[in-house]
Amino acid sequence: MSRTEFVLATAIILFVAFCLGWFANWLLHRFTRVAAGDVAQLDKMSQELHEAEETRDQAITYLQQREAELTNQLAQTEAELSAAMEGLRDARHEAEEMRAYIESQSKSADGADAVFASKR
Known part of the structure; x- marks a missing residue:
């Protein structure tokens, strides 16, 4: 594995981790949002x-x-x-x-x- 492949694999893993964190945050706020009636x-x-x-x-x-x-x-x-x-x-x-x-x-x-x- 060359240095470029390693940097690219690390960047992809970090991007996927970022996307999963953002999605989890959005999902959490979606379900815990306070309704207007409340x-x-x-x-x-x-x-x-x-x-x-x-x-x-x-x-x-x-x-x-x-x-x-x-x-x-x-x-x-x-x-x-x-x-x-x-x-x-x-x-x-x-x-x-x-x-x-x-x-x-x-x-x-x-x-x-x-x-x-x-x-x-």
């Missing part, structure tokens, strides 16, 4: 996903606002409860003082009646 469906799905994400973000924002409102309302209610409990505690203390005063007045009045009765 692209439309993907577009529709991406739009729905975007809308769902917006709805989720709005729901999260609403829930955060609602949580802040309820936390504020709870703090206000706890403050009112604390004030009411303090007022009730003061009223009970005052009522206890009034009872003690009335009892002491009642005892002194009974003692005065006894002294007055003994002088008669």
Whole structure:
């Protein structure tokens, strides 16, 4: 085999390999090509996903606002409860003082009646 025949045989083999690779590439892309209907469906799905994400973000924002409102309302209610409990505690203390005063007045009045009765 001469040098020219060897170069020619190598060139033919490389050309055939190139043609087979190109044909395999074309065949692969031919079978894996995305149909127009599939692209439309993907577009529709991406739009729905975007809308769902917006709805989720709005729901999260609403829930955060609602949580802040309820936390504020709870703090206000706890403050009112604390004030009411303090007022009730003061009223009970005052009522206890009034009872003690009335009892002491009642005892002194009974003692005065006894002294007055003994002088008669």
